[in-house]
Structures are given as structure tokens and as C-alpha cells.
Amino acid sequence: MKYQWILFDADETLFDFDIFAGLKLMFSRFDIDFDNNDFAFYQSVNKQLWVDYQQGLIDAAQLQHTRFLHWSEKLGVTTKRLNSDFLAAMADICQPLPGAKKLVSSLEGKATLGIITNGLTELQNVRLERTGFKSSFEHVVISEQFGKAKPDVSIFEHTFELMGNPDKNTVLMVGDNLHSDILGGVNAGIDTCWLNHHGKETVDGITPTFEVKDLHQLHDELHALK
Incomplete structure (x- = not known):
């Protein structure tokens, strides 16, 4: 070798790493039918955050907070809770x-x-x-x-x-x-x-x-x- x-x-x-499937599973646990339009909106925020993270412009905590800010306000739960739920869902489908x-x-x-x-x-x-x-x-x-x-x-x-x-x-x-x-x-x-x-x-x-x-x-x- x-x-x-x-x-x-x-x-x-x-x-x-099927993000859409993970998000769909996570939001189903909130009785929300997460659809393609929801995913498009999520990715419009998420993709740039990962670019910024890789360039050292933001840290992991800022990325995780910002990407779920919209849903946090909509559902009345913390971004930290949503991130943990998302990562748990991703682990479930991995x-x-x-x-x-x-x-x-x-x-x-x-x-x-x-x-x-x-x-x-x-x-x-x-x-x-x-x-x-x-x-x-x-x-x-x-x-x-x-x-x-x-x-x-x-x-x-x-x-x-x-x-x-x-x-x-x-x-x-x-x-x-x-x-x-x-x-x-x-x-x-x-x-x-x-x-x-x-x-x-x-x-x-x-x-x-x-x-x-x-x-x-x-x-x-x-x-x-x-």
C-alpha cells in the first residue's frame, strides 16, 4: 500500500447526507409537512452559512443558530433545540x-x-x-x-x-x-x-x-x- x-x-x-430527508423527519415530529419550498428557503440561508464557516467568517455556533432562526420564531422553540432535533434525525437516517x-x-x-x-x-x-x-x-x-x-x-x-x-x-x-x-x-x-x-x-x-x-x-x- x-x-x-x-x-x-x-x-x-x-x-x-440527505439534508431534505433529515429535515422532513425532524419537522414531522412537530406535525409539520416540510416541503420543497420550505427546503429551498432553508438552503438559501444554509448554503451561504457553510461557505462563511469554511472561510472562518463565522463559527459553528453562529451557523447552527442562524440556519434555524426562521423556524425557531415560527415554532416558538430555541434554535439549539431545533439543531439537536435535526442532528438526531440525521443520525436516524444515516x-x-x-x-x-x-x-x-x-x-x-x-x-x-x-x-x-x-x-x-x-x-x-x-x-x-x-x-x-x-x-x-x-x-x-x-x-x-x-x-x-x-x-x-x-x-x-x-x-x-x-x-x-x-x-x-x-x-x-x-x-x-x-x-x-x-x-x-x-x-x-x-x-x-x-x-x-x-x-x-x-x-x-x-x-x-x-x-x-x-x-x-x-x-x-x-x-x-x-
């Missing part, structure tokens, strides 16, 4: 992506695995437990806990320290997001693999070391590398 360390993103890399279990299982004993995620702490730990992945990952670094989000180089450097500062040529970052996972890995000086589910073009001059369309292809590519 070429790489001694393989670092993964979480959402849409290891785990399915599934590993196709090929994730086979890939992780095949790498154990051949490379040491870790996760660097911009996702929120309350969800990550529950998902790792429920999917049986928890024991497979040596380190799980969560931006909300660390205080900086990918692509900030400091979250990668923090992870390298936890790993004992290995030779960067032996480390691979795998993720679906060009701007957080791939750019972050490139800036940190490690190889990157773009999990390009939808056949998109690279943008802004961000160039991964290689790319795959799914985790089945990644399994084959990694085991073919010498």
Missing part, C-alpha cells in the same frame, strides 16, 4: 455510502485511517457508533471542536501532530468537496483524492492527485497503488 495514512471527509464521502464498509474493512491493517470533518460534533460520534465505524478510525478531528474548518491548513497540521507528524508523502486525503477537502489537502502538502460523484469539472485551479467516481473505484485504485 502506497499510503500509510488515509484521511477521509465524512459527509458525502463515507456517509450519505447510512454509509455504497462501498464504504468494504473499503474501510479492506484498508484496516494496511493503512491507518482518520477523519477530518467540518460536520458537527453531535452528529459525527453518533454516526460512527451506529455504523460500526468507530473502532476503524485512529483519529477523528472535528472542526467544531478544533475551532477552524477545512480548508484552513491549521486543522490539517493539528491532525498531523496527532498522527506523530508522518512523512507527508505517505498521507492521502479523500473527500467530495473541492474547496474544503481537496484544496485543504493540497495546501497542507499531501496527496488528495477527489470523490467526484457527479462528474463535475475542477474549478479555481484546484487539482487533486487523482479522482474517482465512487468508493468502489477508490477501493480498486488504492489496492492497485504500489
Whole structure:
């Protein structure tokens, strides 16, 4: 195996992350039929918040508060309650992506695995437990806990320290997001693999070391590398 360390993103890399399904389940528990128009409004706020978070303009607490402000006022409950309910619903519907279990299982004993995620702490730990992945990952670094989000180089450097500062040529970052996972890995000086589910073009001059369309292809590519 070429790489001694393989670092993964979480959402849409290891785990399915169907926001609409999670919101629909959460709001059904308030007897609300959350529809496509509601989702469009939510995303009009949420997407920009995640961009701001990744750029270090806001912190995780501000993101979680602001994205549910409209519904908090409408339902008369706190944004903190809505966030916890949402993350619980996301945990309830969480599934590993196709090929994730086979890939992780095949790498154990051949490379040491870790996760660097911009996702929120309350969800990550529950998902790792429920999917049986928890024991497979040596380190799980969560931006909300660390205080900086990918692509900030400091979250990668923090992870390298936890790993004992290995030779960067032996480390691979795998993720679906060009701007957080791939750019972050490139800036940190490690190889990157773009999990390009939808056949998109690279943008802004961000160039991964290689790319795959799914985790089945990644399994084959990694085991073919010498």
C-alpha cells in the first residue's frame, strides 16, 4: 500500500447526507409537512452559512443558530433545540455510502485511517457508533471542536501532530468537496483524492492527485497503488 495514512471527509464521502430527508423527519415530529419550498428557503440561508464557516467568517455556533432562526420564531422553540432535533434525525437516517464498509474493512491493517470533518460534533460520534465505524478510525478531528474548518491548513497540521507528524508523502486525503477537502489537502502538502460523484469539472485551479467516481473505484485504485 502506497499510503500509510488515509484521511477521509465524512459527509458525502463515507456517509450519505440527505439534508431534505433529515429535515422532513425532524419537522414531522412537530406535525409539520416540510416541503420543497420550505427546503429551498432553508438552503438559501444554509448554503451561504457553510461557505462563511469554511472561510472562518463565522463559527459553528453562529451557523447552527442562524440556519434555524426562521423556524425557531415560527415554532416558538430555541434554535439549539431545533439543531439537536435535526442532528438526531440525521443520525436516524444515516447510512454509509455504497462501498464504504468494504473499503474501510479492506484498508484496516494496511493503512491507518482518520477523519477530518467540518460536520458537527453531535452528529459525527453518533454516526460512527451506529455504523460500526468507530473502532476503524485512529483519529477523528472535528472542526467544531478544533475551532477552524477545512480548508484552513491549521486543522490539517493539528491532525498531523496527532498522527506523530508522518512523512507527508505517505498521507492521502479523500473527500467530495473541492474547496474544503481537496484544496485543504493540497495546501497542507499531501496527496488528495477527489470523490467526484457527479462528474463535475475542477474549478479555481484546484487539482487533486487523482479522482474517482465512487468508493468502489477508490477501493480498486488504492489496492492497485504500489
